Amino acid sequence: MSFPWAKEYTPKAPVMKWIDDRLPLPRFVYNAVGGGYPVPRNLNFFWNFGILSGLALVIQIVTGIVMAMHYGANDLVAFWTVEHTMRDVNGGWLLRYAHANGASFFFIVIYLHIFRGLYYGSYKAPREMVWLLGLVIFLLMMATAFMGYVLPWGQMSYWGAKVITGLFGAIPVVGEPIQTWLLGGFAPGNAALNRFFSLHYLLPFVIVGVVILHIWALHIPGSSNPTGVEVKGPQDTIPFHPYYTAKDGFGAGLFFIAFATMVYFAPNFLGHPDNYIEANPLSTPAHIVPEWYFWPFYAILRAFTVDFFFVPAKLLGVLAMFASILLLFFLPWLDTSPVRSGNYRPLFKKFYIILLIDVLVLGYCGGAPAEEPYVMISQVAAAYYFAHFLIILPLIAKMETPLPLPGSITEAVLAKHAGDDGLPVKDDEPAVIATGDETAPQPAA
Amino acid sequence: MATLEESVTGHLPDENGPQDNGGVRRRDFINIAAVSFAGAGGVVALLPLINQMNPSADVLALASTEVDISAIEPGQSIKTTFRSQPLFVRHLTADEIAKADAVDVKSLRDPQTLEERTVDGRKEWLITMGVCTHLGCVPLGAGEGENKGEFGGYFCPCHGSHYDTAARIRKGPAPTNLVVPPYSFTTDTSILVG
Numbered sequence: 001m002s003f004p005w006a007k008e009y010t011p012k013a014p015v016m017k018w019i020d021d022r023l024p025l026p027r028f029v030y031n032a033v034g035g036g037y038p039v040p041r042n043l044n045f046f047w048n049f050g051i052l053s054g055l056a057l058v059i060q061i062v063t064g065i066v067m068a069m070h071y072g073a074n075d076l077v078a079f080w081t082v083e084h085t086m087r088d089v090n091g092g093w094l095l096r097y098a099h100a101n102g103a104s105f106f107f108i109v110i111y112l113h114i115f116r117g118l119y120y121g122s123y124k125a126p127r128e129m130v131w132l133l134g135l136v137i138f139l140l141m142m143a144t145a146f147m148g149y150v151l152p153w154g155q156m157s158y159w160g161a162k163v164i165t166g167l168f169g170a171i172p173v174v175g176e177p178i179q180t181w182l183l184g185g186f187a188p189g190n191a192a193l194n195r196f197f198s199l200h201y202l203l204p205f206v207i208v209g210v211v212i213l214h215i216w217a218l219h220i221p222g223s224s225n226p227t228g229v230e231v232k233g234p235q236d237t238i239p240f241h242p243y244y245t246a247k248d249g250f251g252a253g254l255f256f257i258a259f260a261t262m263v264y265f266a267p268n269f270l271g272h273p274d275n276y277i278e279a280n281p282l283s284t285p286a287h288i289v290p291e292w293y294f295w296p297f298y299a300i301l302r303a304f305t306v307d308f309f310f311v312p313a314k315l316l317g318v319l320a321m322f323a324s325i326l327l328l329f330f331l332p333w334l335d336t337s338p339v340r341s342g343n344y345r346p347l348f349k350k351f352y353i354i355l356l357i358d359v360l361v362l363g364y365c366g367g368a369p370a371e372e373p374y375v376m377i378s379q380v381a382a383a384y385y386f387a388h389f390l391i392i393l394p395l396i397a398k399m400e401t402p403l404p405l406p407g408s409i410t411e412a413v414l415a416k417h418a419g420d421d422g423l424p425v426k427d428d429e430p431a432v433i434a435t436g437d438e439t440a441p442q443p444a445a
Numbered sequence: 446m447a448t449l450e451e452s453v454t455g456h457l458p459d460e461n462g463p464q465d466n467g468g469v470r471r472r473d474f475i476n477i478a479a480v481s482f483a484g485a486g487g488v489v490a491l492l493p494l495i496n497q498m499n500p501s502a503d504v505l506a507l508a509s510t511e512v513d514i515s516a517i518e519p520g521q522s523i524k525t526t527f528r529s530q531p532l533f534v535r536h537l538t539a540d541e542i543a544k545a546d547a548v549d550v551k552s553l554r555d556p557q558t559l560e561e562r563t564v565d566g567r568k569e570w571l572i573t574m575g576v577c578t579h580l581g582c583v584p585l586g587a588g589e590g591e592n593k594g595e596f597g598g599y600f601c602p603c604h605g606s607h608y609d610t611a612a613r614i615r616k617g618p619a620p621t622n623l624v625v626p627p628y629s630f631t632t633d634t635s636i637l638v639g
Contacts, residue, residue, distance in 0.1 A: 159581075159582070162581045163580045163581055166580060166581045180499070180500060181495075181498055181499055182498070184498055184499065184500055184501065184504065185500050185504045185528075185529060186500070186504075186508075186528035186529060186530060187528065187529045187530045189504070189529055191500070191501060191504065195498065281526070281529060281530065281531065282524060282526070282531050282575075282583060283583060284582035284583045284602070284603060286602050286603070287603075288580070288582070288603055305618060307620075312620055313618075313620065314579075314620060370603075370604045370605075370618070371605070
């Protein structure tokens with residue numbers, strides 16, 4: 001895979017050569033995230049979020065495995081074993097807060113990763129498969145996060161499970177049998193809790209598998225870049241290691257600062273107090289909301305309040321919610337513009353910003369109580385969400401005149417840095433000499 | 446299947462079977478038969494894996510509940526459970542029955558009379574699931590001093606569905622009336638639900 005000028009793995013240590021001759025695993029790693037993977041030289045910090053998502057996945061798996069050592073998947077004790085983890089297990093509070101906030105951070109970096117792809121056209125040929133596999137990972141993440149939230153068996157866990165599995169009840173005829181089958185009962189109970197635990201443990205490893213496919217598919221055409229212009233020669237790339245391992249390492253440092261701040265100073269900020277009350281099937285919390293990362297989808301679910309053509313509003317909401325994600329699988333074929341990067345698409349850029357605001361509005365409405373004006377706002381925002389992908393994007397691709405693209409990645413990089421590369425300064429640019437001024441005095445020599 | 450039989454019993458010596466007879470060879474038959482057999486076996490092996498997720502015997506054993514209603518005075522109601530979900534048993538007052546009967550049934554979202562929602566001759570006993578038909582919350586109104594909503598029946602605090610004294614949906618997002626489970630009176634003072 002990759003480019004012909006990619007460096008070949010040449011082990012120095014005899015033991016690495018011995019292993020590589022028998023099982024080329026060191027070679028595989030070298031070509032994936034080492035010096036053997038040539039990457040465009042102009043990646044910006046938005047390209048950090050792939051590695052950061054992988055990092056978040058590792059944090060979730062590690063903290064999750066150790067927490068499972070203290071958890072009891074039984075409806076009589078589940079809530080109390082989680083309390084036991086918090087109060088009695090050595091450092092248990094840290095593990096649980098890291099796992100709970102880790103889920104939120106996983107979604108933060110994934111959403112940034114997805115919106116990076118949307119802006120820079122990373123889903124376009126020849127990277128469609130990378131995009132599709134990424135969406136599969138996203139769906140698996142949502143299922144895993146939902147089932148994980150049920151495990152503490154608090155009030156929000158229980159009622160979240162009830163509402164979400166109740167969505168299947170909206171399907172005509174087969175809906176209720178499916179719901180009963182999924183839950184192993186008529187309402188969430190011990191059977192549901194056990195199967196959710198089993199799957200919550202399994203799915204992260206399925207995600208690991210799909211992540212490997214995602215990276216494999218990525219390494220065939222190689223990474224995209226902020227100009228969207230394909231790599232033309234060796235001058236356009238630098239080896240992944242040490243250049244991007246260093247850049248990603250810096251990003252990881254920032255990630256850990258933000259993560260630690262949440263875990264140590266506001267561990268329950270993103271949670272709900274009601275989930276510290278044990279599940280009670282006879283009493284509903286006054287305000288049921290999912291975790292923040294589901295809010296945009298929850299808003300779309302609740303946006304349907306009237307029946308259409310004999311289709312009940314509840315079913316419409318469920319269909320729209322699933323459609324809002326399935327729609328993204330068709331994105332590579334909806335956006336037909338040959339220009340990838342939003343930097344060179346003036347009209348697209350404007351609508352991209354509107355979409356971003358639209359999704360934030362949906363998110364806000366999803367977290368708000370289901371009353372006016374939020375219901376009406378979510379109806380408008382949900383309609384716009386679908387219009388963006390189904391109507392606006394194909395139209396922009398036809399109407400827009402893109403800006404001229406740079407001849408190559410190298411040309412774009414050199415044009416951007418003209419003047420600060422040690423070359424003679426142009427006439428119209430003020431000469432920068434370290435003289436200092438009143439706000440920044442000249443440093444002592 | 447005549448062609449097949451001929452090809453099977455006919456000329457065997459050719460290693461891949463005879464090439465004539467419409468191109469069906471002995472080996473094709475074996476291939477299809479083997480793959481079909483293994484495929485069907487694979488599907489059958491899935492059945493127990495799927496079936497284990499259905500409600501287990503102990504869950505089903507709780508699928509019917511007997512409730513003693515002797516202590517419920519008119520105007521009172523109790524909350525109990527049926528299939529691990531809340532069940533409301535309400536002893537209606539004459540006033541509440543009159544209010545429910547006064548409604549024009551055709552004007553309702555889910556048109557049903559109080560008679561249709563109760564057992565013959567026992568109109569004062571309203572037995573429904575305590576599960577809002579919108580998203581499954583437990584409505585208020587069965588407990589002492591709880592908000593009964595604008596129509597004096599039940600009120601769901603989650604998204605503001607109001608039910609009347611026959612537990613019919615009158616206002617709010619819920620699509621249908623509170624569900625009446627199958628039940629029968631075993632004696633004058635006890636019911637069997639399920």
